[in-house]
Amino acid sequence: MKLIYQWMLAFFGVIMTTIVIVGIAFTQYSTKTAYNNTWDQLEGYASVIEREAFKQGSQATLSKQFIDDSQAILSQQRVSFNFFNAQNEMVYPAPNSNVSVKKKYWKYLKKGQVQRLSMSKDSQQFNNDQDQLVVFKPVFYNDKLIYVIGVGSSIKNVKSGLVTMRKNLLIAFLLSTIGGILLSYVLARYQIYRISRLRNATHLVAEGDFDVHIDNPGKDELDDLATDFNEMVHSLNESEAEIKRQEDRRRQFMADVAHEMRTPLTTVKGLLEGLAYDAIPEEMREKSISLMQNETNRLIRLVNENLDYEKIRTNQIKLNQQTFNAVEALQNIQEQLQKKAADAGDTIVLEAQEEVAIYADYDRFVQVMFNIMQNAIQFTNNGQITVTAEAGFHETILTVSDTGIGMTSEQVKNIWERYYKADPSRKNTKYGESGLGLAIVHQLVQLHHGTIEVQSEPDQGTTFILTFPDETVTTDAN
Numbered sequence: 001m002k003l004i005y006q007w008m009l010a011f012f013g014v015i016m017t018t019i020v021i022v023g024i025a026f027t028q029y030s031t032k033t034a035y036n037n038t039w040d041q042l043e044g045y046a047s048v049i050e051r052e053a054f055k056q057g058s059q060a061t062l063s064k065q066f067i068d069d070s071q072a073i074l075s076q077q078r079v080s081f082n083f084f085n086a087q088n089e090m091v092y093p094a095p096n097s098n099v100s101v102k103k104k105y106w107k108y109l110k111k112g113q114v115q116r117l118s119m120s121k122d123s124q125q126f127n128n129d130q131d132q133l134v135v136f137k138p139v140f141y142n143d144k145l146i147y148v149i150g151v152g153s154s155i156k157n158v159k160s161g162l163v164t165m166r167k168n169l170l171i172a173f174l175l176s177t178i179g180g181i182l183l184s185y186v187l188a189r190y191q192i193y194r195i196s197r198l199r200n201a202t203h204l205v206a207e208g209d210f211d212v213h214i215d216n217p218g219k220d221e222l223d224d225l226a227t228d229f230n231e232m233v234h235s236l237n238e239s240e241a242e243i244k245r246q247e248d249r250r251r252q253f254m255a256d257v258a259h260e261m262r263t264p265l266t267t268v269k270g271l272l273e274g275l276a277y278d279a280i281p282e283e284m285r286e287k288s289i290s291l292m293q294n295e296t297n298r299l300i301r302l303v304n305e306n307l308d309y310e311k312i313r314t315n316q317i318k319l320n321q322q323t324f325n326a327v328e329a330l331q332n333i334q335e336q337l338q339k340k341a342a343d344a345g346d347t348i349v350l351e352a353q354e355e356v357a358i359y360a361d362y363d364r365f366v367q368v369m370f371n372i373m374q375n376a377i378q379f380t381n382n383g384q385i386t387v388t389a390e391a392g393f394h395e396t397i398l399t400v401s402d403t404g405i406g407m408t409s410e411q412v413k414n415i416w417e418r419y420y421k422a423d424p425s426r427k428n429t430k431y432g433e434s435g436l437g438l439a440i441v442h443q444l445v446q447l448h449h450g451t452i453e454v455q456s457e458p459d460q461g462t463t464f465i466l467t468f469p470d471e472t473v474t475t476d477a478n
Contacts, residue, residue, distance in 0.1 A: 011184035019176045023169055030165055034158045038133050039116045042151040045070075045079065046114075046137035049149055067092060078157055080132075082150035091147075101136060101148060109138045109148055118155065131155040194222050198229060210237035246417075261302065264295030319361040319447060323471060326358040326365070326389050326396060333370050334387070337377060345382035346402075348373070352389040358396040359471045364444050371437040372400045372464050379462070380404030394470045395450075401463040407456040415454065416442040449473070 052066050071081055071093075082099075083092035088106055090099040100106075105115045115136040132152040139147040201212045212233050216226040271288045274280040280288050327350070334348050341348050358365065369387075376385045383403035390397050407415070415438050445452045449469055456462035 005188075008181075008184045008188040011187050012180055015180035015184065016177065019173060019180065023173060027166065027169065031162055034162055035118070035133060038153055038158050039135055042079070042133065042135040042153055043114060043116075043137060045074070045081075046135055046149045046151045049081065049151070050137065050139050064092070078154035080152050082152070084148040084150065086145050086147070088148075101150075105136065106148075109136055110145055112138055112140065114138070119152070133158065191222070194226075198222075198226060201229065201233075205233055205236065210240055261299060264298050267295050268292050317364075317447075319364060321359055321361050321448070321471075323357055323359045324362055326356045326398065327352045327354060329362065329366055330369060330387055330389060330398075333366060333373060336370070337373055340374070341377050341385065344377055344380065346377055346380050347384050348377075349384060349386045350388075351386060356389040356391055356396060357470075358389075358468050360448055360468050364448075365468075368441050368444050368466070369398070369400070371441050372466075375437060376400055376402035376404065376462070376464075383461075392467065394473050396468045396470070398466045398468075399463055400466075401461060403461045406458045406460045406462055407454075408458055412454050412456050 049067065049070060052063070067081060067083075074080075081092065082090060084101060085091050088100040090096040101109065101115075105117070108115060117134045117136070119132050119134050131154070133155055134150055134152040137149045137151070138145055139149060197214055201214055204212045210233055213230055214226040216223040271280070271292050275285065275288065330350055330352070334350055337348060373385060373387065380402040381404070385403075386399075386401045388397075388399045388401075417439065442452060445466060445468075451467045453465045454462065455465070
């Protein structure tokens with residue numbers, strides 16, 4: 001069964017159930033009210049007769065003339081009177097000892113309680129030839145029961161009004177049924193329309209359109225679902241853009257790596273051919289072998305950086321953290337990079353006390369600082385790279401500042417991305433050819449539960465600020 005029919009049945013069921021319950025309740029209430037109103041009216045007649053039918057001089061004497069006149073007036077309304085003496089014998093309209101009030105009602109009458117009854121025409125308690133509503137009212141004189149007044153009215157008087165009311169109610173029910181069907185259809189159609197919007201939008205997303213947006217006022221669960229759908233599409237759109245961006249960078253990386261590998265491979269191939277055919281003089285052989293070693297190391301470095309990044313990214317490495325003097329490690333790195341800095345006309349300055357404790361994996365710490373300082377040399381010519389180290393509050397703070405070309409805010413935002421190069425024109429330099437150095441740095445710092453920030457402006461240089469938490473903080477984090 002289609003959802004629209006299910007919704008219609010649900011709405012129609014609710015509407016009709018409500019109408020039926022209200023109709024039954026209204027019918028019962030109307031019937032009860034009509035009966036009570038009739039009994040109230042009859043009791044009022046009985047009170048008038050009690051007041052007027054008994055002469056003031058002798059309360060035991062009935063004024064038959066008044067009763068006959070009242071009977072004549074009310075007979076058109078099918079109202080009749082009966083009187084019973086203290087012995088429960090009918091004395092009006094004609095004496096009849098065989099007609100009496102049932103004992104179970106008589107005992108209450110003797111106590112002064114008015115009885116309201118619905119009696120059939122076959123009842124011997126009342127002089128009637130049709131179903132009636134009857135009120136028995138006791139009359140006392142000197143605290144003694146002397147008469148019981150019975151006032152009855154044909155139940156047809158009540159039922160005629162109820163029949164008219166029920167006919168009107170039936171018409172209203174039929175009209176409500178038609179209205180309920182129409183209203184159920186409108187409500188179901190509206191809900192199906194909202195679901196169809198989501199379904200159509202889902203099809204568009206499945207076809208690759210991630211620019212879909214569903215407007216919603218946010219009033220119910222379907223609107224909440226639309227909001228979640230919009231957030232999902234937004235996330236998919238961002239993921240698609242990120243995948244495209246990463247794919248573009250991967251392609252650029254492959255092109256860069258292929259280019260970088262081609263140069264050393266061509267060099268090595270040429271030198272090997274020269275050696276094989278004795279085309280290289282004896283005095284140049286040692287230099288040729290040294291050049292092949294350097295180019296081979298360059299190839300190894302390209303491969304290792306990619307393997308290293310994947311291991312770090314997938315948590316396949318285990319840190320061997322310990323406390324050591326960061327200054328000694330920085331001095332060693334300074335010595336290793338001194339020649340590269342000199343080739344670029346740069347100087348490396350280390351500003352720190354003789355001992356600054358740091359809690360980290362020694363090899364990975366060296367890898368991080370080596371990459372950052374080498375990156376500073378790469379983008380600085382005839383400038384200065386300043387390295388500082390100091391103890392903070394439960395952490396060690398290190399900075400690497402250069403006076404190089406700097407970066408724009410967009411470049412700063414992307415430097416941690418894999419394969420990203422802030423200055424693609426420098427892809428042929430001897431250092432940083434893979435575009436993975438800073439991505440590895442970022443991953444390693446995060447593994448140490450540390451932080452790394454970059455401050456840079458074009459032509460104003462760049463500053464890297466790193467923090468490594470001490471042992472207590474790192475232990476709690478783990």
